[in-house]
Amino acid sequence: MVGVVSVIGSGPSGISAALELAKDNSVLLIEQAGMLGGKLNELSCKGEIECLECGVCSGLKLIDRVKKEKKIEIMLESKIVGVSFLESKACLRIEQREQTVERLVDGIVLATGHDIYKSNEETDRVISGARFEREFRLGIAHDFEKGEKVAFVQCHGSRDRHFNYCSRVCCKHAARFAKRATEKGASVTVFYLDLRDKKMREIENVRYIRAKIGEFVLDNNQVVVRYTSENEEPCEDKYDRIILSTGLLPSSSNQALASMFRLELVDGFAERSYAPLPIVTAGTLRGPMDIIESINSGYQSAKELMSKMNAKRE
Structure with a gap:
């Protein structure tokens, strides 16, 4: 010894x-x-x-x-x-x-x-990936469903206006849940600034949008995502659930x-x-x-x- x-x-x-x-x-x-x-x-x-x-x-x-x-x-x-x-x-x-x-x-x-970045934009339908996984594990958050429209928003709290470094784990985390969502029959969109993990790009039946997110607006039982496209055009789409890939903090x-x-x-x-x-x-x-x-x-x-x-x- x-x-x-x-x-x-x-x-x-x-x-x-x-x-x-x-x-x-x-x-x-x-x-x-x-x-x-x-x-x-x-x-x-x-x-x-x-x-x-x-x-x-x-x-x-x-x-x-x-x-x-x-x-x-x-x-x-x-x-x-x-x-x-x-x-x-x-x-x-x-x-x-x-x-x-x-x-x-x-x-x-x-x-x-480490700590996890806490977003002030979370609601019942806009939640962080960390919160979703915690509630999913406890049976509070329901699993993905056929026909459900789900959006994953990358780089929320890192590589944006909050922190300029890459949290590295966000793409992998979202990729695994996005794959699960598509297997359940959900319609999946990924909003991103830059995808660092190649597995994220390999998921079938996923719509990828490179964009800057403007705001989330509740509209009855859906959430309107307003964003600026890669061509600098203002756009908006509706989703049933938004999952934010929140960054890792010291x-x-x-x-x-x-x-x-x-x-x-x-x-x-x-x-x-x-x-x-x-x-x-x-x-x-x-x-x-x-x-x-x-x-x-x-x-x-x-x-x-x-x-x-x-x-x-x-």
């Missing part, structure tokens, strides 16, 4: 990092919520006829492995409230259910995740995290730490990425941490 390490956050990157580190270390996995998984708990399988490779199932399987791994100690409902850097270790002050404990660790993986906790662990923030995301102890970041704390990319990021960050810990001992 090399040492004691802590992984803070138990989303896709946190659980994969914990499993990788547990091969040679004792791992303290700290999660602020009451269950493992982070935003995985808000996601659902999107395939019905075939697997659409969204990564949710892979993440859930990793959670089961973490729960069975004897070298991983899990602390739920726990929050880091302070850290002190000693000569060769860090002392984490952890608040858990109104009690504060201190734990010494040799290295840290920060995998605290977590609101990143500023406090940066101060505590001496992180360098770029556009609100953190790629590196300048603390005297080996500390690495993983997953969407580093920047937008999908579930599979986050899982792989966790594995790579764990290996990076081990390399830094070994170098420090030499």
Whole structure:
């Protein structure tokens, strides 16, 4: 056993990092919520006829492995409230259910995740992709229906007037639900500025419109989408349901995290730490990425941490 390490956050990157580190270390996995998984708990399988490779199932399987791994100690409902850097270790002050404990660790993986852009244009018929998936998983949002007119609006909250970077996951997310909608017999339109994922373009029976969205107007039981076409012409169409592909944002906790662990923030995301102890970041704390990319990021960050810990001992 090399040492004691802590992984803070138990989303896709946190659980994969914990499993990788547990091969040679004792791992303290700290999660602020009451269950493992982070935003995985808000996601659902999107395939019905075939697997659409969204990564949710892979993440859930990793959670089961973490729960069975004897070298991983899990602390739920726990929050880091302070850290002190000693000569060769860090002392984490952890608040858990109104009690504060201190734990010494040799290295840290920060995998605290991201936030989702919250649109002020949401209504009962205009909803974000994140909200739709959460409600779909819980059985609140009904599945797509034959003859239903559905529009997916891409880049809402990223690559537009709100944030100028690409969230990377939106095209894949919308593509999987658009495919499901067409399989159910719905009429699907995708409004986009730029499609980064080639799978989005490969879906059959989908109408693609490159346009700038103006506004959504409720008209009885439908929504009127007013937009400017690629030819700069004003247009409008009616739909039964609008799903907004909302962007990924840096977590609101990143500023406090940066101060505590001496992180360098770029556009609100953190790629590196300048603390005297080996500390690495993983997953969407580093920047937008999908579930599979986050899982792989966790594995790579764990290996990076081990390399830094070994170098420090030499």
